[in-house]
Amino acid sequence: MSLSISTTSIPGDLREKLAAIAEAGFDGIELHEPDFTGYHGSAAELADRVTDLGLRINLLKPFNDLEGWTGKDRVRAFDRLERKFDLMQVLGTDLMLVGASSLEADRETTLADLTEAAERAAKHGVRLGYLALPWAGDVQTDEVALKLVEEINSPSLGLALNSYFSLADGTKPAQLRHIPGDRVFHVQLSDAPRTQGNIRGLKRHFGLLPGQGALNLAGFVKVLARSGYAGSWSVARVNEHSPRPGGRTLAQDGFRALVNLLDDVSRSDPDLTFDIPTLPSRVYTSGFEFIEFTADETSGKVLTDLLSALCFRMERQHVSKPVQLWRQGAINIVVNISKEGFAHSAFLSHGPSVCDMGLRVKDAEQTVERATLLGTPRFSQPVGSGELDIPAIRGVGGNVVHFIDEKSDLHRVWDIEFEPVAKTSATQPAGLRRIDHVAQTMRYEEMQSWLLYYISTFEMAKTPIVDVADPSGVVHSQAIESPEGEVRLNLNGAEGRRTFAASFLEDRFGAGVQHIAMLSDDIFETSELLAQNGFPRLEISPNYYDDLQAQFGLDDETTGRLRDDNILYDRHGTSEYFQIYSQPIFNGFFFEIVERRGGYAGYGARNASARLAAQMKHQRPAGMPRI
Structure with missing residues (x-):
């Protein structure tokens, strides 16, 4: 099994894309041929670069409009196919994606063309993954494509499936149970919002990473894995209209999304296993333990004046730092005006702002372990005398998220690191x-x-x-x-x-x-x-x-x-x-x-x-x- 992603999902030139994909943790790619044609280097050089990065090319794509031609146009289509076979051998990949043709043709013509393509692929020792496309001339559904593949019955021709095309029209994953796993050569995973639109037009707008949309991708993966599919699981191309935060980020997001999806499936069905990192369970968080602000003396006064107006009271002071705990009910607000450490760095970068929040969890170390295995950086800084080393990760915008549990002394942080402040007057809470x-x-x-x-x-x-x-x-x-x-x-x-x-x-x-x-x-x-x-x-x-x-x-x-x-x-x-x-x-x-x-x-x-x-x-x- 391989975890892969389409190069067209990642912005940048091909060298940048490959580096980001490898760094994120993938071991394979779908090579989008326009990425190769824009690459300044030979196919052999690219193959070496891919190998040096610990990757492999699982699929070359796309080959479009193969079937349905006549005369010289048909000869030209098969000449194109032969050149792609030659390229595949230099690149070191044995699988090519063939999209159903946009031409309208009778079934016998389509069957004859795909049969010849499979025979030619067999001579070259390569395989073709045939993908039904909602906008194709005739082969618009997985069902129609499967019937063609089964009738041809060649080990060189199988199905390629894209979860978006399979499910976005309302099809349930259970309806795919009749597809034999050995007939499926490649699976692309793409999510989408819940919508009633025509998927022919929506693909350009709604190709999302797994988990970002509303499709039942876990059910899709489970049905195929149970049927015996043993090929790669690939993140399909992200649509060109979706937000693109940068190649490195998109590659990391793609890996996180794919591993999280496969982890969900294996937990719901222990008989299904995937070659992914062993993750602790997803974390249940039972509340906010604290919110921490970074400020200087001037902005800190603005903040504490507002907290006072909200009827908070300053209850505790850190034993060694200019850090205050303001409290009302179960709400803990920390005001940090220290001129050293992470909080001060955050102040210099962002000004007065929230720099940290603490979440209550059952197991703090387990929480950090899952997050880091999914690509989130762990956070640490020197711990002073008498202070607790609270497990933490980086959060939104470089901020920090700390985790408090009751397995150790973490839940006693306010007693251990803070001293009570003498009250000069009573503050009535505001509820x-x-x-x-x-x-x-x-x-x-x-x-x-x-x-x-x-x-x-x-x-x-x-x-x-x-x-x-x-x-x-x-x-x-x-x-x-x-x-x-x-x-x-x-x-x-x-x-x-x-x-x-x-x-x-x-x-x-x-x-x-x-x-x-x-x-x-x-x-x-x-x-x-x-x-x-x-x-x-x-x-x-x-x-x-x-x-x-x-x-x-x-x-x-x-x-x-x-x-x-x-x-x-x-x-x-x-x-x-x-x-x-x-x-x-x-x-x-x-x-x-x-x-x-x-x-x-x-x-x-x-x-x-x-x-x-x-x-x-x-x-x-x-x-x-x-x-």
């Missing part, structure tokens, strides 16, 4: 119980990469992408959640230059946490306590409340109360959602307070435009230098 969700903003081209990072490492499910209208553009938002909602993350992909999200990225030079939402059991009581404490809340346009009342049929008293407190509202059936926002600090970061009633599971997407319009009033004007 904030825990972190509801954390929103991370990134360039749109990075968004799918971070989605894979989370869903392959943690036991989390994704929701469909929602496009949020910003006054200056569009922000793409996707939520991922742990099974019981203990950890919720919103990934926001920014496009354009002047959206509120894009401005945040520009000011902090990279992806990161843009807002933290905290859960209240009574939004109106919390709002009253915040008002008494001087909380600087975001002011929402009065027009929003006129529309809200008409939308949901709210009475005047409820609408007036929402308007007076600048509370946003949403309702799905009998479930309700309430939101209060702080004014932004640090050129785009903000806090949110939410209440969920009746099992509301969303994030108030309908309110995003009103919130963004209000936040844009606080945005640094174009051309104004950063402070």
Whole structure:
């Protein structure tokens, strides 16, 4: 078995592509012939380079429009085929992808042409993988292609399958159980969103890495593996309209996606084994243990003033560093103004920002092991006297994610590394119980990469992408959640230059946490306590409340109360959602307070435009230098 990826999935010239593919962990490639024709070197030199990188060419592709010609055109088509056989032998590959012809021909002609192609391939000691194409003249489905292959019955002609073409029209993986494994020569894995469109037109737009879409790829792999398929599993080409974060990143994402998929299949069916790294189970995370900010004295004061206005209290001080613990309910906010270590480096790179978050897990070391085997860098830095060495990995935008478990002293970090602070006055909490969700903003081209990072490492499910209208553009938002909602993350992909999200990225030079939402059991009581404490809340346009009342049929008293407190509202059936926002600090970061009633599971997407319009009033004007 081989793990491979199409060279056309990776941007750059062929030398760069091969280096990125090898570094990511693949052992094979699908060589896209246009990559070779643009390569400045001979086929023999390329074969040597591939071998030196520890790779092999599993497939040469594509050969199109072989069958259906007559006369001189048919002779020319088979002459092209012979030249490709010669090239394959120099490259050292024995398999070529033949796409079903776009020409319309009767079945006997197609059968005769494919029979001759198989006979010629046998003379050269090579094989042909025949791929049905939804836009072909006649052979548009796996079923039609299989009947041709079985009738010809040659060891040199078999099927090539692409999961996108096989499943995107609604076909269930179980419907492929009749395909004998020995008739399948090559399998390409490509995902897609759940959509009702015609897949002929959608392929250019919706070829995604496994796990990024909604196709049942695990079922697809399981059916083929059970049938006896023993060839390579390959990541098919990524569509040209998808975000492309760079060759190295795409190769790493492809490897992570493929290994994660095969790991899922082997766990659901222990009789199926694949030649992949042995991974610990996907991690269940039971909550946020802490969120850490990096700042200097000036920005730290801005942050702690806002925390005070949110009715947090400073409870503990680090035993040896200028690091404070602010707490309310089960929410731990760490403020780090140290001038050394990772936090200070993050401050120099990104300014005042979230640099670290801690997640509660069952086994911290196991969590790091799975993440690193899937290509995520481990994080470490020197540990001072009396400090704990908490397992960690790099996260979004170079930030750090630490893991806290109860198997050791990790869960006692606040007692071991921090000392209580004498209280001079009592602070009445505002009813904030825990972190509801954390929103991370990134360039749109990075968004799918971070989605894979989370869903392959943690036991989390994704929701469909929602496009949020910003006054200056569009922000793409996707939520991922742990099974019981203990950890919720919103990934926001920014496009354009002047959206509120894009401005945040520009000011902090990279992806990161843009807002933290905290859960209240009574939004109106919390709002009253915040008002008494001087909380600087975001002011929402009065027009929003006129529309809200008409939308949901709210009475005047409820609408007036929402308007007076600048509370946003949403309702799905009998479930309700309430939101209060702080004014932004640090050129785009903000806090949110939410209440969920009746099992509301969303994030108030309908309110995003009103919130963004209000936040844009606080945005640094174009051309104004950063402070």
